Amino acid sequence: MSTGTPGAAGASTGGAGAGPATAAVVEVLGVRHHGPGSARAVRAALERLQPDVVLVEGPADADPVAALVADPGLVPPVALLAHVTDAPGTAAFWPFAVFSPEWQAVVWAHERGARVRFCDLPSSTSLALRDTGTEDPEDTEAPGGSQQDLGQAAGTEQAGERGEPDAAAPAPSADLLGVRRDPLAALAAAGGYDDPERWWEDVVESRLDTPTPFAVLTEAMAELRAAAPALPAAQQLTEDRREAHMRQVLREVLKGGARRVAVVCGAWHAPALTGTLPSAASDARLLRGAPKRRTSVTWVPWTHSRLAHASGYGAGITSPGWYHHLFTARDEPVPRWLTRVAGVLRAEDLPVSSAHVIEAVRLADTLAVLRGRPLAGLAEVTEATRAVMTGGDDALLALVTDRLVVGEAMGSVPEGAPTVPLAADLRASAKRLRLAQESAERGLELDLRKDTDAARSRLLHRLRLLGVDWGVPTRSQVRSTGTFREAWRLVWAPELAVSVVEASLWGTTVAAAASAKAVSDAAGAPLPALTALVERCLLADLPEALPVVVDAVGERAALDLDVAHLMAALPALVRAARYSDVRGTSASALTAVASGLLVRTCAALPAAVTSLDDAGATALRAALDDVHAAVLLWEDPDASERWSAALAGVSARTDVHGLLTGRTTRLLRDTARLSPAGAARRLRRALSVGTPAPAQAAWVEGFLGRDGLLLVHDADLLALLDGWVCSLPEREFTEVLPLLRRTFGAYDRGERRSIGDAVTRRPTTTTAAAAVVDDALALPALRTAALLLGGPA
Structure with missing residues (x-):
């Protein structure tokens, strides 16, 4: 939309009056963000207008880093990153792709020597509005137009990050939010299109009756704005402030002597920058009192996948890879695209030939003709890919979508970009x-x-x-x-x-920052977290932080009476002590602390195993396994002897949960502290008639653990266990079956098969031989099985 009359110019400048400014030409280019059609149209309009100033919807305080667009090291996709200086977690992104109209406008300005300025609310205000809860959480329509917060970047919704709507006002409807987020998509849907870019190509760029589409789009946006329901008061205030700031920047550049100005903004905002504008005084009143915080702005790399709706980005698109292709492939986009699809499938060793590509191109073009579209779009090429290249396989089609339609291109930032x-x-x-x-x-x-x-x-x-x-x-x-x-x-x-x-x-370096963070984390951390932190300090080689953390472990261990904490802390401490062998770091101070922890653990273990329910016994069994593995790794004879004595004390008791006595018996057997014959005797005693069946099953579960191959290699244990199962009365067998199924279900398929083979190879026992098959009863079942297998009945 161009304005060149005195009245229009006077409105744009806030009533500046007649004079040189009245001859200024202002053209507002309302665009669809991340749209290749919009990007091409913007470049064409800029070439025609040749403005001396280009205003782009984006944070106004990003002007100092806009000059980096001329640096060849700044390659899109990239994003402006703004963060509050004293609270870096409060941050926002403004992403740009090569096919973003805003990016093309900035690039064109630098190529032609025109001034370029961002004209939206500065990040110092928009991030402050987030903290006060008055920012519109859904107004995420633009790169440069509105920010993507950290919750969106991670693909999650984080309540409160962008502020909540006014509690007294009704929430905006989904239809309203959809229109405001992507107004061109709303126009496309009204025209019967499911792809806004295809609508743009068909209805806008293919028309020959207007040199540029922006005047028509501005009129359409004005109609949409007039029909849209009102936003809640807080959100409406934020939008009004944004548009007021854009007008104020426009007035400023006109007063500065600009003769031709191009404004590139979201199509939704175009009507607010054309026609009869509010006075400069009313815009100033809107902006007065807006909160501010000190922020820093720079460029960071971005990715195509982070531009997609799936990442949580409100202004996202479904096919950034396809849009990039449309913008960069100026001729024969469909054949070139399907050739790339063939390359992806060939990389997966699929037989896709040039004949497939030719046939797919023909099918896509035919579908476009049948649907009355001048060019094949993403829907047509996707259907052609499914029918010709993937044979209807949705998994292969999903592969093409991931690799090409979305893509994972990542931009780069020059080393000269401001950074911490x-x-x-x-x-x-x-x-x-x-x-x-x-x-x-x-x-x-x-x-x-x-x-x-x-x-x-x-x-x-x-x-x-x-x-x-x-x-x-x-x-x-x-x-x-x-x-x-x-x-x-x-x-x-x-x-x-x-x-x-x-x-x-x-800190200013990775090593210094990690050391300072480790020291800070050590203050107030529980004992297991402290010993894990010791391990992390050794892995990260932080000699300055390690003594502080080790001292904290010693102090906390002396005061901690919880045996669960002691057992959880010991494995990480022992692993940390071992790193001196591999990494060359000194861990001698850890040995004394680990020894003290083991002494206290062994002393507290007899009381800890008493009167436990099933859940408590399960948790303690896992802790026993972890400590046992740590003692084996330690390779300290005194520690091994002390730990084995503690296990032997638990194993010999009859008032302890069977899961624990069975487990301690197994651990003693594995370390040769108990002979296989001795372990078999304890198993036989645990499976005696006087013990309830659930307690027997718990003992077996603890003894076998997750290593079922013991039964394969120890025929006596297998025979004992097999005999016990066969001797169970029906009622007790029903009781213990879920427990046994849980035990054997933990083994992988190969282990279960080996156990089954070992059972079938065993000689027949008197108990098993007592079962006699009744031919009369078995005959009906055998006939049914024969019919199912296709044999004679």
């Missing part, structure tokens, strides 16, 4: 260690005997301690009996940039 010192240190460390910050998930196998791999491990563990989960430990795929291997799963998500900013409160 911690982020700069992380970037330098990652570069030195050749760790790329990629959005695609990848595995990383580390050999801690190598200097580079050990340094990578330290960096990733330090980041995890800071809450920056770039890497997550996984199970190594390399078979090894040593402790020198680590496996990681690396994924760099855009919201981790905010986590880095939050972590910068602890």
